[in-house]
Amino acid sequence: MSNMKKKKDFYVTIDEDLCKGCMICVSVCPTETLSMSKNPNKKGYYPAIQHAPVACIGCNKCALMCPEISIRVFKGQPLHQEAI
Amino acid sequence: MSNMKKKKDFYVTIDEDLCKGCMICVSVCPTETLSMSKNPNKKGYYPAIQHAPVACIGCNKCALMCPEISIRVFKGQPLHQEAI
Amino acid sequence: MKQIFEKTKALNDKPFHYCPGCTHGIIHRILGEVIEELDILAKTIGVAPVGCSGFMEQYFNIDFQGGAHGRAPAIATGIKRALPDKVVFTYQGDGDLASIGIAEAIHAAARGEKFTTIFVNNGIYGMTGGQMAPTSLVGQKTATSPMGRDAALAGYPLDIPLIMSTIRGAAYVASVSVDTPQNVLKAKKAIKKAFQVQIEGHGYSFVSVLSTCPTNWGMSPTESLDWLRDNLGTYYTLGELKSPEKTRSV
Amino acid sequence: MKQIFEKTKALNDKPFHYCPGCTHGIIHRILGEVIEELDILAKTIGVAPVGCSGFMEQYFNIDFQGGAHGRAPAIATGIKRALPDKVVFTYQGDGDLASIGIAEAIHAAARGEKFTTIFVNNGIYGMTGGQMAPTSLVGQKTATSPMGRDAALAGYPLDIPLIMSTIRGAAYVASVSVDTPQNVLKAKKAIKKAFQVQIEGHGYSFVSVLSTCPTNWGMSPTESLDWLRDNLGTYYTLGELKSPEKTRSV
Amino acid sequence: MEKVIVAGFGGQGVLFVGKLLAYTGMVTNRHVSWIPSYGPEMRGGTANCSVIISEREITSPIVNECTTLIAFNEPSIEKFAPVIEKGGKLLFDASLIHLDKPEAAQYQWNAVPTLPIIEHIGLAKSLNMIMLGAFIKSSTIITLEDIEKGLKEMIGGKRPELIENNMKAIKEGYNWRKWVSTHA
Amino acid sequence: MEKVIVAGFGGQGVLFVGKLLAYTGMVTNRHVSWIPSYGPEMRGGTANCSVIISEREITSPIVNECTTLIAFNEPSIEKFAPVIEKGGKLLFDASLIHLDKPEAAQYQWNAVPTLPIIEHIGLAKSLNMIMLGAFIKSSTIITLEDIEKGLKEMIGGKRPELIENNMKAIKEGYNWRKWVSTHA
Amino acid sequence: MKKYFMKGNEAIAEAAIRANCLMYFGYPITPSTEIIEYMAAKLNKVGGTFVQSESEIAAMFMVFGASGAGKRVMTASSSTGISLKQEGLSYMAANELPALVVNIMRTGPGLGGLGPSQADYFQATKGGGHGDYRLIVLAPSSVQEMADLIMDGFDLADIHRNPVMILADGVLGQMMEPVVFRDAAPVSVDKSWATTGADGRERNVITSYSLQNEAGEKKSLYLEKKYNQIKESEQRFESYLMDDAEYAFVAYGTSARIVKGAVDELREQGHKVGLIRPITLWPFPEKAFQSVLDQVKGYLVVEMSAGQMIEDVKLTVNAKAPVEFYSRQGGITPQHNEIIEKYHSVFQGGGVIA
Amino acid sequence: MKKYFMKGNEAIAEAAIRANCLMYFGYPITPSTEIIEYMAAKLNKVGGTFVQSESEIAAMFMVFGASGAGKRVMTASSSTGISLKQEGLSYMAANELPALVVNIMRTGPGLGGLGPSQADYFQATKGGGHGDYRLIVLAPSSVQEMADLIMDGFDLADIHRNPVMILADGVLGQMMEPVVFRDAAPVSVDKSWATTGADGRERNVITSYSLQNEAGEKKSLYLEKKYNQIKESEQRFESYLMDDAEYAFVAYGTSARIVKGAVDELREQGHKVGLIRPITLWPFPEKAFQSVLDQVKGYLVVEMSAGQMIEDVKLTVNAKAPVEFYSRQGGITPQHNEIIEKYHSVFQGGGVIA
Ligand SMILES: Cc1ncc(C[n+]2csc(CCOP(=O)(O)OP(=O)(O)O)c2C)c(N)n1
Numbered sequence A, B: 001m002s003n004m005k006k007k008k009d010f011y012v013t014i015d016e017d018l019c020k021g022c023m024i025c026v027s028v029c030p031t032e033t034l035s036m037s038k039n040p041n042k043k044g045y046y047p048a049i050q051h052a053p054v055a056c057i058g059c060n061k062c063a064l065m066c067p068e069i070s071i072r073v074f075k076g077q078p079l080h081q082e083a084i
Numbered sequence C, D: 001m002k003q004i005f006e007k008t009k010a011l012n013d014k015p016f017h018y019c020p021g022c023t024h025g026i027i028h029r030i031l032g033e034v035i036e037e038l039d040i041l042a043k044t045i046g047v048a049p050v051g052c053s054g055f056m057e058q059y060f061n062i063d064f065q066g067g068a069h070g071r072a073p074a075i076a077t078g079i080k081r082a083l084p085d086k087v088v089f090t091y092q093g094d095g096d097l098a099s100i101g102i103a104e105a106i107h108a109a110a111r112g113e114k115f116t117t118i119f120v121n122n123g124i125y126g127m128t129g130g131q132m133a134p135t136s137l138v139g140q141k142t143a144t145s146p147m148g149r150d151a152a153l154a155g156y157p158l159d160i161p162l163i164m165s166t167i168r169g170a171a172y173v174a175s176v177s178v179d180t181p182q183n184v185l186k187a188k189k190a191i192k193k194a195f196q197v198q199i200e201g202h203g204y205s206f207v208s209v210l211s212t213c214p215t216n217w218g219m220s221p222t223e224s225l226d227w228l229r230d231n232l233g234t235y236y237t238l239g240e241l242k243s244p245e246k247t248r249s250v
Numbered sequence E, F: 001m002e003k004v005i006v007a008g009f010g011g012q013g014v015l016f017v018g019k020l021l022a023y024t025g026m027v028t029n030r031h032v033s034w035i036p037s038y039g040p041e042m043r044g045g046t047a048n049c050s051v052i053i054s055e056r057e058i059t060s061p062i063v064n065e066c067t068t069l070i071a072f073n074e075p076s077i078e079k080f081a082p083v084i085e086k087g088g089k090l091l092f093d094a095s096l097i098h099l100d101k102p103e104a105a106q107y108q109w110n111a112v113p114t115l116p117i118i119e120h121i122g123l124a125k126s127l128n129m130i131m132l133g134a135f136i137k138s139s140t141i142i143t144l145e146d147i148e149k150g151l152k153e154m155i156g157g158k159r160p161e162l163i164e165n166n167m168k169a170i171k172e173g174y175n176w177r178k179w180v181s182t183h184a
Numbered sequence G, H: 001m002k003k004y005f006m007k008g009n010e011a012i013a014e015a016a017i018r019a020n021c022l023m024y025f026g027y028p029i030t031p032s033t034e035i036i037e038y039m040a041a042k043l044n045k046v047g048g049t050f051v052q053s054e055s056e057i058a059a060m061f062m063v064f065g066a067s068g069a070g071k072r073v074m075t076a077s078s079s080t081g082i083s084l085k086q087e088g089l090s091y092m093a094a095n096e097l098p099a100l101v102v103n104i105m106r107t108g109p110g111l112g113g114l115g116p117s118q119a120d121y122f123q124a125t126k127g128g129g130h131g132d133y134r135l136i137v138l139a140p141s142s143v144q145e146m147a148d149l150i151m152d153g154f155d156l157a158d159i160h161r162n163p164v165m166i167l168a169d170g171v172l173g174q175m176m177e178p179v180v181f182r183d184a185a186p187v188s189v190d191k192s193w194a195t196t197g198a199d200g201r202e203r204n205v206i207t208s209y210s211l212q213n214e215a216g217e218k219k220s221l222y223l224e225k226k227y228n229q230i231k232e233s234e235q236r237f238e239s240y241l242m243d244d245a246e247y248a249f250v251a252y253g254t255s256a257r258i259v260k261g262a263v264d265e266l267r268e269q270g271h272k273v274g275l276i277r278p279i280t281l282w283p284f285p286e287k288a289f290q291s292v293l294d295q296v297k298g299y300l301v302v303e304m305s306a307g308q309m310i311e312d313v314k315l316t317v318n319a320k321a322p323v324e325f326y327s328r329q330g331g332i333t334p335q336h337n338e339i340i341e342k343y344h345s346v347f348q349g350g351g352v353i354a
């Protein structure tokens, strides 16, 4: 299935509970597809979300810089629930 | 008095009791005027003596290298007792 | 869809205890990836420091020891000498390695001990609440230099990788940073090479990693990355200072 | 007649306890002469090490402290910080400074402490009967390297003045030897300059002096001087590695 | 005797609330003690402290059972609600924490709606003072006048505007109940 | 019971004499102990050791009063002659040490002329074995046969020439008195 | 006098400065860190000297040097850091150098935890370092007493030329309480032995070796005598409700203040109980026991350790009455009710009037 | 079995190798130096590992690492060097790491002298490091016993997962005596806890912190229990002529062998005296006293210190009889005649038959 996708379809998932809302991913993303959620997670942090997966180029920069290893990067189109 | 001496009159005295017979002075003296005594001192060391003060050029090398600071260098002619 | 970035198997699922944005987490990840990629999970023994990363052994799927502040290189010496076929590393902060433990670090290098040290330099004592480290910059405000480090009273920062590079038993010495994705990749490469140098038996290998401490620097995590780049990153020598090839060609 | 070489007033009449031909005695003498020439007898405080020279305070007409093995630089820090107008020095062997006390030495340099260290490197532990020092040469036979120092197991000698010269707080670093009368004069010059650097407040000053240990090298005193020249003297960097002028011109 | 635990994130002014309570006790001639939790847990970002205000000499500053818990986040309730003594009080920031009173709870349940109050007084960082005000309302031993004295002792004469702003927030917090209906 | 102190310079074979005595006691089934002086004094170049050979278990290896002092230099006599017990023995190297018996001395005075013996046997470094031989002559508990056994145990089978040379020196030392007249 | 509200650690630092200690050398460690931070902030301002050392060992020997140079000087650390100072403490005592060393105990052994503990009693009182030496050990039990004993401590150190240790724990270091500072002038002592440069006097030498055993014995006997004198003159303690006590609690520091609460409760219930609170842990306050030895029917020692001070209590009580023990460990503080329960269980409710 | 004539220090090293200890880490110091030199000469030959460390601290933590990796390992030093190991010893005990640490005592405090001493008893037995932990402390009194106890010591360390200290002095280390080596196989214990690489098993972790006080208390109680078990099972001592003794000497190590001579002399003179010689200093051999408590009229403790073991003797005798003390210090060993004189003066010739 994934083989059938266009090369430029990418998206990321962010583990809401692991995320500590540091905003580093947001700051390094070249496509500005990430932003911070308005709802705190259980620990009280406001986690990052990918608000525009369509722009994601799968460059991994966010994941390389996430100190909590809460970002996974995928090739393909997001399933709804994974993109939040 | 010392002013009247020729420039090349020098000699050294060696404190027999301080000397540990290491032979360093003998080895560095450029004029071979030093040698080792055949009689041990109180501690049992065979001290260095200046056997030929006449050759001494007052270069201080022996004194610079003596680890026991037992050598004094003089300009002038030795009094008998000082030259051993 | 296909996952193109996933978490290394060298790490378990336990969430890190670090402050938000602390780059200890990044360094853990690349270290774990190196261990996984070299396929040495079953033969690697880590030695934890005392510092914020003093509890790091909770996260790695490998054997670990943790001792007293600064003594990790001595412990690693004991382990590696006991088990010469295993892979051993220490992970140490700048207080741990550059201050209380500098004797152990230098002598492990001098003896050419065949283990790897990851030196995490954030220019401060994170764990105890932000006191001055030997690597704090002149002028840097810390809990024990509230007016900024005064060189006249507290001297100058120690450039540890530079010192390490003068020591013959240190086979590999590199100095890297984790302030940008590119630098994170470089840092990973250096760590990987350090492990390879160990495995090939060349001697001691040492990687200094410049890291952040948003909490005690009093900055946001992203500001911290900038400060890291502009300050620690410009003061300290960066790059590969020494490697076995270079050593040989001398 | 006129005395052209006499004993310095900085030393008293007590005979040294050193073995025959041990060059600790020469170094004591030039140190004493420097103190006399700078006219600082009444304001100088020495710190003795633990080692053969651990009893040196018996010989000098100045105040002295002696503490634990390797800790002289910390003690000197305490004294100099307490009495900034006085002149303070440590005198330390290679076991004392390069092994157990390397942390204290490096950090005194890093802080730029304004005292002087005379580092007497004879490549061996004299006091305890001739064990290997961090400065023992590869192949050198000692009581703890009876087959000769094996680099594969015991690593390589540490070049302490070289390390010191990389540290910014160290204002003056010189490496000298006492194997010949000429070199003794050079050594004295270096020590004098080190004290001047201290007195002028530039920072830490450090003079490494290569010295002999006939007893534990198993050689006669004169053979020892030759061995010193041909071995320690060729392995270790000699000369003035760093001085305030040079530092400024960088 | 009041034995209060104040708990939340680092940066929320938790320790300040505790200290102010203790200062207040001191200037009104009670025995007081304050002790923070200290240790590696701080890495996780939580902060809490215990305050005792008492007519008698305080033997242990450690609070194993509190009369009041002032909670600024959910983990704090999880951790400390079980040590509220029977008949004690819980006050928490209901704008951040959305919780229902557990059936078994034998203590008073005070959900303080801080957000509308903050918006009303226009002081962004006044959350902790609002909670403190709410506490004073419920306290039998500390009054608004007391806390003003405490504030003055603690902050000193140099920054009167700080005292003023804090008192403003405290007073609104004191009357927090009037915001409950608006918010509920 | 013999309590022997052997004392002299480092390098004179002082410790070896002591060890050989002790080995000899051991192989002839006596209780033995040997202890060197150790410490910073070694810098000065002196060396000494204490040996006990006894039929009974040895309690303290430290010799505060010796039955015999074997002295290789003058400072050793100065230091240890005072601890020779009444009726004990002093043996010393009379070729290096020129001393007269003090009036008060309550011990035997044995001035061993080592130089002529060394010259006679032609073994430059045999001073210590000559002194040992002299000691055995005076000893009631160690014989020449004993010492040969001790020597073999200590040196082992590998270096028979060493044993031979040592025994040669010991035997000449044993008969040291015949050299006294020649020398005196 | 102005009442401050301070952490115990801060009170220590402030009191030291007021006791004219203007030199601090130290290395940070929880839970004593506020001391070094306070000194870092304040000392330079008052013309003092602050140095963050590379280690606890270096700090100890910087203190050695500065003390030898005649200055009032201090350092502080916690448990594991104090272990590193043992060699230095032995050297300080051997050289008779006065100084103040603070141990804000955390739990051990090993890295342990940061919680309060009293498990370094042996180390402090019996000498964790080598050789026969003693520290004068002072155990405050409130923030106020921390301030008071710091001032005393410097005086004792100077008078007896011996290092003094303040032994407290994380609770006392971290808690805030009201505190006032006495305006006492430091004791003035002759420090002509200090190495300040041999200007117009004989040179001074500070060393601690004895090349001859005879000299070694002389030195040992000298120190023994000095310690015996300190033992005689410097015992300090608080006797709380001991006048008619039939059962005595013994506790110091944090556990003592908790025990006090238990004693009050028991008294209210009619039990004739009291508390002996050692303030000097060395010298151990034997005098506190002497006057009550015939009256007390049992002792209950309460410590936050596996039982350390209890040995000194037993040595002092000398089998005149049973000595029982209650403890919490690993960072837990004992509770009033636990202590009361223990009292009832070991003394079977003994001591109730009527 | 072959009889060797060896220094105590050499016997220690040789016995360790025969006990299958093939790893040595250490730093030279008089009077223990022969141990490191023997190891340097021998270990590489038998396929072992010898590292001269940069310091005693580093040596201790190298031992930590190697022990944690599952190996038999040892280090040795003397007094001032042992003080530097106190932090490490606390960590070893906390991590339950077996190892052998030898202290060939010299005199303290401070740099002291090189003469023999017994002034590190407190440090060894009460814990010179921080926290509640104990070393098993073995005190040989002959070269033969040095060899024997080394072998035992490694076994005890492995069985109880605890560091073991050999506490001897310069006399025992420097003297030569005949010695034979037992051909005993080392005890075999499970070391599956060691960090050897997590190959086909759960990862092993060796650390000693407790983030929660609750965990800290659990750990403390666990250790306390373990130490109580060791106390119960591992007391060792020699009772010499104690069967009918009316007066008992108590001494260990060098002073014990001297006391033995005094006991023999007194017995010859008809005095009913004996010697209790503790071999384990911790656990202190209370059992040696139990059977004679009703029979002995007085104890005379002889130490080369200002009086350290005497506290444990008093705690054990519990006021059942007077406990007297005789000592020499600073490098001097006590003499038979002095000991006998002291006996007469304190017990007024008591114990003579008829
Ligand atoms: C012997 C000792 N001294 C001091 C401490 C307190 N301490 C714990 S971690 C630390 C420094 C931490 O700084 P660093 O090594 O730079 O690590 P970071 O937390 O910054 O990663 C200190 C001083 C200790 N645990 N042990």
Ligand SMILES: Cc1ncc(C[n+]2csc(CCOP(=O)(O)OP(=O)(O)O)c2C)c(N)n1
Pocket: D049, D050, D051, D052, D053, D068, D069, D092, D093, D094, D095, D096, D097, D120, D122, D124, D125, D126, D127, D128, D133, D213, H027, H028, H029, H030, H056, H080, H081, H084
């Ligand atoms: C803590 C401690 N460890 C070890 C020793 C033993 N010791 C005394 S001097 C010395 C080394 C001496 O060598 P060095 O410093 O080179 O001085 P040298 O005698 O060669 O001049 C050692 C290991 C000691 N006194 N203290």
Ligand code: SF4
Pocket: A010, A011, A012, A028, A029, A030, A031, A032, A033, A034, A050, A055, A056, A057, A058, A059, A060, A061, A062, A063, A073
């Ligand atoms: S993969 Fe690259 S583009 Fe996609 S979210 Fe991450 S940083 Fe942005």
Ligand code: SF4
Pocket: A014, A018, A019, A020, A021, A022, A023, A024, A025, A026, A047, A048, A065, A066, A067, A068, A069, A070, A071, C021
């Ligand atoms: S970098 Fe990671 S932790 Fe930080 S905000 Fe992004 S997802 Fe969250």
Ligand code: SF4
Pocket: B010, B011, B012, B028, B029, B030, B031, B032, B033, B034, B050, B055, B056, B057, B058, B059, B060, B061, B062, B063, B073
């Ligand atoms: S002064 Fe020069 S010439 Fe004269 S004896 Fe000395 S070395 Fe020789």
Ligand code: SF4
Pocket: B014, B018, B019, B020, B021, B022, B023, B024, B025, B026, B047, B048, B065, B066, B067, B068, B069, B070, B071, D021
């Ligand atoms: S150098 Fe000095 S000690 Fe050596 S032999 Fe000459 S005079 Fe004597």
Ligand code: SF4
Pocket: C017, C018, C019, C021, C022, C023, C024, C052, C122, C126, C127, C212, C213, C214, C215, C216, E043
């Ligand atoms: S204190 Fe600093 S180093 Fe430690 S976890 Fe927090 S940010 Fe990281």
Ligand code: SF4
Pocket: D017, D018, D019, D021, D022, D023, D024, D052, D122, D126, D127, D212, D213, D214, D215, D216, F043
């Ligand atoms: S042992 Fe060596 S260094 Fe020491 S006094 Fe003798 S020759 Fe000099």
Ligand SMILES: [Mg+2]
Pocket: C093, C094, C095, C120, C121, C122, C123, C124, C125, C126, C133
């Ligand atoms: Mg750091």
Ligand SMILES: [Mg+2]
Pocket: D093, D094, D095, D120, D121, D122, D123, D124, D125, D126, D133
């Ligand atoms: Mg040396």
